[in-house]
Amino acid sequence: MLLEKLTLANGVSGNEKEVRNLIYKEIIDFADYIKIDKIGNIIAYKKGKKKTDKKILFIAHMDEVGLIVTDIDENGFLKFSTVGGVDKRVLVSKTVKIGENKIPGVIGSKPIHLQKKSERNEAFELEDLYIDIGVDSRTDAEIKVNIGDYVAFDTKYEEFGNGCIKAKALDDRVGCSILIDLIKDENIEYDFYVAFSVMEEIGLVGAGPVAFNVKPDICVIVEGTLCYEMPNLDSHLMPTRLGYGPAISLIDRHTLYDFELREKTVSLAKQHNIPYQYRKTSSGGNDAGEIQVSGEGAKVLALSVPTRNIHSSSSIIKKDDYFNTLSLIKYLIPSICKEDK
């Protein structure tokens, strides 16, 4: 799947270049119009066979959470900050790739043998962690890396289990991949816009300028979202479940999703026998928060592929959820556009 290339590319928020170039090359032959705006968002337009008055925008973000080098100490160890919401506890005992040249490094920890009893039950503090690239001095480190280099997890793309995929950055390369599949489809009846935004993970930065540019009537955010199904947990506490179809957002920290739009989506799913679920948590947020209030405002809908271990080095999705999300989107376009005709 294209998702392999997309997740192997590194695009920590603020440094989406590698992902942007990949997506641009992938869709240039299929778009009727394409531009990269001043802050790095990709905006593309695809003509359908039929005209519509409705401007529909589909958006997915290109960036991923990660780290950034903030200092190099005299022993050549790299200190770092997180970029976006990374749980400090997932960093220990992991390998990473630093900067454009993808220099390999490791994040280790104090050996358990030398930890005090109290230390054993506490998480390591972020400021105590560092990256080791194998050098012994600042001078040697500076030949390979610099302060300000972005750091991404070093994770292979693999398909495993019963139709599952494991990779880094599935939030939101899964959305990018679905939208690339969408724009490559020559059988969509109506016109639509597709955007790939920057810096979603550090505060929905890219989405505002995209919305300003496109001025959509309706915007569909395509995401990878929280999925957590620990045993013995009541289902209302599971934000989404793997393999239960696209998750339709109700509410999150930034957005109340358009009621009619989501009702329409549910009835389409039922009509076409596509499994669907609601996103049952009000935490988190996505580009909808900015798009909903841009200009005169837009109606927003979010469809998400459930993603286990989101924001960590090895996230998991199920392929069925991916294809069901894509199918539902394809039914949604004519359904929205036909309405007024």
Place this chain on the structure above:
Amino acid sequence: METKDALVLLANSNGVSGQENNLHKVIIELFESLVDEVEVDSLGNLIFYKKSTNKSDFKLMLAAHMDEIGLIVNKIEENGFLRFSEVGGIDKKTLVGQEVLVHGKETILGIIGTKPPHMMSNEEQEKSIKIEDMIIDTGFNKEEVEKIVKIGDFITIRREAIVLENERISGKSMDDRVGVVVLYDIAKRLQTLKHNIDVYFVCTVQEELTMSGGMTSTYKINPDIGIAIDVGFGYTPELKRNQTLLMGHGPGIALGGNIDSSLRNKIINIAKELNIPYQINVVPGQTGTDARSIQITREGIPTLLISIPLRYMHTSVELVDLKDVSFTSILISEFIRTIGNKPEVINDIVEE
């Protein structure tokens, strides 16, 4: 095989304490052309015997443990997630988000999951996550996973070794596959080096848990001298200098009750004479290594412990420096070359 390639090969191989037979094939293939006899004993230790150049009744045993820390399946949940407990001194803080291999009827990928931070209180986020709050996700439901996995199956942490700057290599189970690789490197050197004593290379089992492999193999071989080759804490800024060894500065030679002092002086003198870098590693009590098992077997055996500096012990990014591997095997090979015969060593011990 190049020493570096052998290290990557062995670090990427899987053998939790108690399931070392998974490693037999790959290790035997490395050693068999270099030694005179290959033996697998009843606990699963690998014993490689290399005869002396001239006939000798003096036996040196070199031991490195081949087992690694890991996990074991203890429950399969209704939704197919696996529950597990530790095998050996694993740090739960290193498990979150880690990829693992579950060694059932076939070996399958799993990822260790837990509650996402969004769903934890601030206080909870400062704690390390308990093993009982973690699961292994294999991407299968219960029915599917039960066809492959059962309670009691072993689990290894999955990490492919990577090469960093300065020929430093990072991966899982460097503790103590790097010791096994030192044995391999010594065996290669002995092909062209005359030695007047018999050498037994032993890859021991269960060091991380029971240290029983070191006991039984020593009993069987009954060596005149034993040398355990294991790893020592590599220096990083959060550790005290006197608890640690510097990377790339040669092996740690242990000093303490577990160690025979005349042998220690002998090996230090060799290092000094030949300008082989070494470091002194003070361990007043038990060393917690096969050196302990060797020392107290039968009527007691003069023992050395040589430690390769290793950072981030018992994580999946254990880091070693290839220079230290060379220094260690050169030093021990020279030790083997310069030991002439039994009386010489006995005299040394009596003199002390």
